[in-house]
Amino acid sequence: MKILGKLTILLCGVLLMVFAMEFPNWGDPESPASTHLSPYFIQHTMEDTAVPNIVTSVLADYRGYDTMFETTVILTAGLACFLLLRIERKKIPHRYYRHEPTGVTLRMEGEKYPKNSAVFQRMDANWVPYDFVISRTCRLIIPFIQIFALYVVAHGHHSPGGGFQGGVIMGASVILFAISHNLRTSIKNFSEKTAALFSVTGVFIYAGTGALCLLFGEVFLNYSALAPILGGDRVMARSHGILVVEIGVAVAVTAVMIWIYYNLSSAGKQDEGL
Amino acid sequence: MIWQVELIILILIIICAFAAIKVRDLLSAALLLGAYSFLMCLAWAVMGAVDVAFTEATVGAGVSTVFCVAAVFHTTRRTKD
Numbered sequence: 001m002k003i004l005g006k007l008t009i010l011l012c013g014v015l016l017m018v019f020a021m022e023f024p025n026w027g028d029p030e031s032p033a034s035t036h037l038s039p040y041f042i043q044h045t046m047e048d049t050a051v052p053n054i055v056t057s058v059l060a061d062y063r064g065y066d067t068m069f070e071t072t073v074i075l076t077a078g079l080a081c082f083l084l085l086r087i088e089r090k091k092i093p094h095r096y097y098r099h100e101p102t103g104v105t106l107r108m109e110g111e112k113y114p115k116n117s118a119v120f121q122r123m124d125a126n127w128v129p130y131d132f133v134i135s136r137t138c139r140l141i142i143p144f145i146q147i148f149a150l151y152v153v154a155h156g157h158h159s160p161g162g163g164f165q166g167g168v169i170m171g172a173s174v175i176l177f178a179i180s181h182n183l184r185t186s187i188k189n190f191s192e193k194t195a196a197l198f199s200v201t202g203v204f205i206y207a208g209t210g211a212l213c214l215l216f217g218e219v220f221l222n223y224s225a226l227a228p229i230l231g232g233d234r235v236m237a238r239s240h241g242i243l244v245v246e247i248g249v250a251v252a253v254t255a256v257m258i259w260i261y262y263n264l265s266s267a268g269k270q271d272e273g274l
Numbered sequence: 275m276i277w278q279v280e281l282i283i284l285i286l287i288i289i290c291a292f293a294a295i296k297v298r299d300l301l302s303a304a305l306l307l308g309a310y311s312f313l314m315c316l317a318w319a320v321m322g323a324v325d326v327a328f329t330e331a332t333v334g335a336g337v338s339t340v341f342c343v344a345a346v347f348h349t350t351r352r353t354k355d
Binding site: 053056160165169171172175179257261265 | 321324325327328329332333336337340344345347348
């Protein structure tokens with residue numbers, strides 16, 4: 001069986017190499033992509049969409065369908081994690097509480113948990129004392145990370161970046177908070193329900209923008225139809241439409257990243273995490 | 275771009291990929307994949323695909339490494355079945 005697997009991999013590798021020979025060289029001006037597609041985008045992006053970053057306009061405007069379904073794929077990934085992991089399992093048999101004034105740790109069983117107590121603090125089973133330096137430093141950094149994420153989303157028209165990258169950075173800031181403090185504090189601030197709602201809202205913003213174009217009598221995702229609402233002429237409407245769509249992508253990606261992390265790090269229980 | 279730098283990046287990518295397959299510890303494999311992603315990000319940047327490099331840095335080297343580590347934490351040294 002092992003030999004068979006190795007043979008298959010070898011065969012696939014050889015086939016890949018043979019067909020990679022047929023590919024045009026990197027940066028070849030004679031290749032089909034460079035003779036047919038790229039010149040059009042390079043010459044017409046500015047007059048079509050008024051977006052200096054060609055990649056952004058190709059992603060969100062010329063190939064809007066592709067990006068819309070990419071966002072849907074990410075939503076599906078979040079839902080798959082949710083459906084696979086988040087099943088109602090047996091309750092955790094015991095919990096650990098720390099009596100703050102004395103520092104004594106108690107193991108409690110049954111349902112007699114001291115809820116909302118001022119002196120008892122819930123602890124994870126694999127609790128290590130939270131490092132003061134790490135938690136404070138993370139608290140200090142997180143606002144800057146989030147502002148940078150917003151910048152990446154908003155500045156995607158002019159520089160590398162856009163909805164996906166900004167959304168991931170935004171999600172990473174919440175994940176950093178969950179790692180540096182604990183999962184329950186993070187869930188208290190950004191609950192699972194919020195994550196689920198936001199991830200669907202993001203995809204809805206994207207698809208809704210496309211559907212709105214249909215209402216204005218244009219084809220799906222042709223943002224130039226939105227000129228009456230967004231203001232400006234039809235070219236600027238495409239630029240603004242790209243921004244609206246990028247915001248939708250960012251919201252969806254942020255929420256899905258956080259949602260997947262919650263489910264993965266706590267094995268679906270969303271109680272004791274990393 | 276200086277071709278020596280490209281060569282070093284490429285060699286490191288191949289080393290990371292091989293090590294991630296060969297290493298017997300799952301946590302090391304996850305971290306090696308993170309290093310691989312970061313080197314890939316450098317390779318994209320060298321080739322001028324800045325947007326792809328940015329995505330690789332955030333998604334590949336950042337979040338997916340965290341996901342892998344979070345998943346590895348729920349495994350045990352020996353299988354239970």
